[in-house]
Amino acid sequence: MRDEALGVAILGAAHTGHAWAYARALTQSPHARVVGLHDPEPEHGRWIHEDFGIPLADDADALLGDPSVGAVLVCSANAEHRAHVELAASHGRHVLCEKPVATSIEDAEAMVAACKATGVQLHVAFPSRFLPLVRRARAAVGEGRLGQVIGLVGGNRGRPPLPPSYPDWITDPVAAGGGALIDHSVHVTDVMRHVSGLEVTEVSAEAGSLLWDREVDDAAVVLLRFGNGAVGSIDPSWSVPADHPWDHDFYLRVVGSEGSLDITDGAAAVRLVSNREGAPRGLREVRVGEDPDLAMIEAFVASVRAGEVQEPCASGEDGVRALEVALAGYRSAAAGSPVQVTAASRAPTGAPAPVRDGTSD
């Protein structure tokens, strides 16, 4: 494998948008080659197959057992991540798993343990870490240019993931584990941890199905307390309507004792109005610059080749930390009171779970 491209299998493409984008990045990377895609639902992988010529595989075990496969991209429904990651681990394949890492801490920790037990890397897909502005923010905070961090405010808002553009499971409370709060807050929590080096100790949240009449929350605000006493908030809402100039945003504001920092990835865009037949109406902001998905894929491939998780990749543990905050947010919103997220309150990790054959669940 040293000199040739890393063979990657795609296991589950239910997260159709991200699966397509990551498949494109894998296709673009000179260091990776997609061996095949397995998803029992043909519609999930249809565009990946048509756009990138990636073969569809009927049998997951056969695909993962292919000797040319060195790593696996898991983009199935959130509740299926555990089974798929454990299956990849049982085949000794390194894993890049779509976020949120799972829908329960138990599942997430089992995934971390399964990968540890078979000696494979578990990465979680947090492409926001690879935004050039986030990298600069991490460096600035790391160099102490803001002094002691006092507050962090971030947001990742997007369009509601509704049919026909999105599969139904994304707004299913069991398959997705929740709505906007779990879907988007994990990106922001992860970037806050990544940039500040701080851990969340307490969460208070408001959340509800306020906009699109789905079974899951589509609007939420999550308040955070960090280990050093700093506070934070996250807006993860699906609050961007159709025909809006941008379809999602990502911003972070940090204030510290010696300075403050504001970043927004929407700055990297050109403005377009098109009257072309069939074009979307009105003003659109078209993103320009580096593709964070490609940067993430390249870093994943480089980590696999190097035999260790490289900066700034997010590990399985990072995925667990972000999930803890989201799940604490749901508990807080339901109870109407804050929820502690401390090391002591975390479920004991215990011994690595036995490797399962992955055909169950």
Next chain:
Amino acid sequence: MSDELTVGLLGAGLIAGVHARAYRGCPGVRLVAVADPVPGKAERIAEEHGARVVPDLDGLLAAGVDVVDVCTPPTAHAHAAVTALAAGRHVICEKPLTRTLDEARTVVEAAETAAGLLMVGHVSRFEPDHRAARDLAVAGEVGDVRMVTHTTASALPGWSEGGWAADPAASGGPLLDQAVHSFDYARWVIDSPAVRVHCMAADSGAGPTTYALTTVRYQNGAIAHVECSWAHPPARGFKLGAEIVGTQGRLAWSYDHMMGGVLYPREGDAEWWDVLGEHGFVLELRTFFGAIRAGGSSPVPAQEAMESLRTALAALESARTGSTVDLTTWKPR
């Protein structure tokens, strides 16, 4: 009452100066007297606007002003407002209405029975950006309003006499001084009572609880998210950002977008021209004087300002205790 309305300013600090300029944009209104306990302060405003200096509130009342404009620190609001109302005058009372809810109740009660009108200085309701956004929301442009985000961030204000703003006992910090505008505006736009508040706050070089993040839940299910800060570096200036999200659309603006011009001198700092200017204060005061002349009701009644104050006090309480405050039952200590 003649056509002309005469005004007396109680307090001659920053906001008093802004009001004094705004009266000039109000036809038939004349500033006639200014009082401030600090020597020299009242003189500065009085000279600029052709008013005279009187020693105190009694002096303003004796001068026969129709309207007393209370621009003192909040701890002095209740006494001044109640006294002026009892003397049969109209009252403009700066925000927050008072420092405590007990004080606020005395003002609300006085205003209910007084002959004069009392308006509280929740100027956000009159700022061109905020007002336009609210008018659009009320017109249904974004459907049902479900979420309001409002952020105001600056360094520790340098305008308070003797630094009273930095004394939490006097000012209540940015939650009472700044975020009370946000709570008032969100409540006004969402049009439903607040039922639940949680606030997480941090200390900064500007003092305790000078960086605060608050969520408010409303009876109709809507959510407000309020950030207020005195913890930012002075060079960043005063930044405001706001969003209103509804079932059929989204409204957003920020002060960064409201800078319509910039002048760069060959030497020295750039001069930014914000398009809002002091239009909000002029409209606020004009609206109040119009209500007086029309015999109408207060544009911002004490009762509504008390509700906004209560939300801000609940946020302070939540920040202090770490608990969520249930506003349907909450009684401040």
